[in-house]
Amino acid sequence: MKNYDIIVIGGGPAGMMAAGRAGELGAHVLLIEKNDRLGKKLSITGGRRCNITNAEYDNRIFLDNFPESKHFLFSPFSQFNVEHTFEFFEGRGLPIMIEDHKRAFPKSEKASDVCKVLERYIQESGNVTVQLNTEFKSFIYIDGALQGVRTSKGLFHAPRIVLATGGLAAPETGSTGEGLSMLEAIGHTVVDPDPNLAPLRTSATWVHELSGTSVDDMTLRYIQNDKIKLKARGRLLFTHFGISGPLVINSAHQAKALLKVGPVTASIDLFPDYDLGAMDQFLIRLFDAHKNKQLKTVLKDLLQKNLSETLLKLAGPSLADTPVHSITKDERKRLVHTLKDLRFPIIGTMGFEWSIVADGGVIPQEVDFKTMTSRLFPNLYLIGDTININRPSGGFSLQLCWTTGWIAGTHAATN
Numbered sequence: 001m002k003n004y005d006i007i008v009i010g011g012g013p014a015g016m017m018a019a020g021r022a023g024e025l026g027a028h029v030l031l032i033e034k035n036d037r038l039g040k041k042l043s044i045t046g047g048r049r050c051n052i053t054n055a056e057y058d059n060r061i062f063l064d065n066f067p068e069s070k071h072f073l074f075s076p077f078s079q080f081n082v083e084h085t086f087e088f089f090e091g092r093g094l095p096i097m098i099e100d101h102k103r104a105f106p107k108s109e110k111a112s113d114v115c116k117v118l119e120r121y122i123q124e125s126g127n128v129t130v131q132l133n134t135e136f137k138s139f140i141y142i143d144g145a146l147q148g149v150r151t152s153k154g155l156f157h158a159p160r161i162v163l164a165t166g167g168l169a170a171p172e173t174g175s176t177g178e179g180l181s182m183l184e185a186i187g188h189t190v191v192d193p194d195p196n197l198a199p200l201r202t203s204a205t206w207v208h209e210l211s212g213t214s215v216d217d218m219t220l221r222y223i224q225n226d227k228i229k230l231k232a233r234g235r236l237l238f239t240h241f242g243i244s245g246p247l248v249i250n251s252a253h254q255a256k257a258l259l260k261v262g263p264v265t266a267s268i269d270l271f272p273d274y275d276l277g278a279m280d281q282f283l284i285r286l287f288d289a290h291k292n293k294q295l296k297t298v299l300k301d302l303l304q305k306n307l308s309e310t311l312l313k314l315a316g317p318s319l320a321d322t323p324v325h326s327i328t329k330d331e332r333k334r335l336v337h338t339l340k341d342l343r344f345p346i347i348g349t350m351g352f353e354w355s356i357v358a359d360g361g362v363i364p365q366e367v368d369f370k371t372m373t374s375r376l377f378p379n380l381y382l383i384g385d386t387i388n389i390n391r392p393s394g395g396f397s398l399q400l401c402w403t404t405g406w407i408a409g410t411h412a413a414t415n
């Protein structure tokens with residue numbers, strides 16, 4: 001059997017980066033992946049366009065997006081940060097473009113191109129053996145020391161092991177959580193996985209019926225006990241189960257925390273630039289300009305067709321065919337309210353299958369972030385989604401993979 005210096009378990013972005021880096025430095029690496037190809041989740045990221053990082057070059061500002069864990073991350077980001085990510089990918093022939101909120105994507109807009117760069121990186125040193133269709137089962141653990149791994153294809157030994165099996169988000173891509181169970185089995189403290197960045201569910205059927213409709217600019221509020229607990233503005237997508245879009249996904253953990261306390265109502269303001277009075281004045285002017293038209297025709301110019309139909313159902317179905325000059329003041333006020341405070345109950349988050357990131361993983365206190373080694377086992381490296389680090393969407397998750405993977409590869413190869 002061939003002797004390896006390092007075994008990397010998991011061929012996602014973090015594992016591929018670690019394996020490639022260690023191979024580049026001359027280590028003999030075995031990369032184990034249970035799927036029949038590398039980077040299955042990576043290839044569906046960012047709607048298959050891959051939001052590869054967030055183009056904030058100032059480490060301090062970048063790490064403000066990790067409020068609970070930023071103090072752990074200064075050291076790794078002093079070794080490999082966003083600028084290095086740009087150099088890494090652009091230097092390997094993958095130009096990157098920057099969109100709103102500094103979200104960075106490959107110019108080709110293909111997540112598969114990101115995968116290809118990493119696959120080439122892994123192959124280029126000739127030092128990395130990729131073993132696909134091989135499932136990691138457990139650690140070989142003798143006298144308190146990790147000496148290798150048991151897999152569906154037999155035993156493999158190496159003095160250093162990098163665990164990159166991911167979290168539980170999108171389990172159909174291979175991240176099914178065995179890595180975390182194995183860490184728990186050898187004594188690590190693992191926070192139970194829980195869908196974090198995920199769409200939200202509602203029981204309101206009119207929301208489900210709007211599935212596929214998106215609103216580019218609105219304000220979303222979460223209300224509990226008549227108090228506004230969260231207010232955020234941006235794009236919203238109605239789905240067959242509830243609501244989605246970056247704004248919803250990023251606020252899902254707050255909604256989840258509120259749901260633990262009691263019922264939560266969502267309220268959508270479709271015209272956030274107008275207060276109630278201004279909205280009323282706007283409708284008065286609009287109705288004056290189109291006196292003889294039916295309300296349903298006037299609303300269609302204001303909102304998308306299915307959204308205006310839903311609004312009419314909610315504000316008063318009998319109004320649809322009414323010419324706007326006959327609409328009473330009370331009816332208009334009701335319409336204003338519906339446009340500015342469209343309410344529905346939130347009943348939970350969608351499960352792991354729909355989540356982008358799942359909370360959970362090894363607690364950061366048990367990781368030495370200078371080298372990405374476990375504080376319990378000096379020859380075990382933990383990277384990517386195996387560590388419990390809360391962060392928003394926008395390229396932050398993959399940047400964590402590039403940073404932690406590169407550091408683990410570097411230190412495992414030179415240790």
Ligand SMILES: Cc1cc2nc3c(=O)[nH]c(=O)nc-3n(C[C@H](O)[C@H](O)[C@H](O)COP(=O)(O)OP(=O)(O)OC[C@H]3O[C@@H](n4cnc5c(N)ncnc54)[C@H](O)[C@@H]3O)c2cc1C
Pocket residue numbers: 009010011012013014015032033034035038039040041042044045046047050051052053134135136137164165166167169170173174175176177178179355356357383384385386394395396397398399401
């Ligand atoms: C739909 C979706 C879109 C996303 N979009 C973005 C985005 O645009 N930008 C961004 O920054 N983040 C995005 N994310 C989050 C990002 O994809 C993850 O944070 C990232 O993939 C984590 O990388 P990882 O290498 O730690 O784990 P993973 O990508 O989960 O890879 C782990 C690998 O380990 C393998 N594995 C697991 N268990 C075993 C085992 N027992 N034996 C062998 N192999 C095993 C798996 O098959 C998998 O290939 C998205 C996530 C999802 C679900």
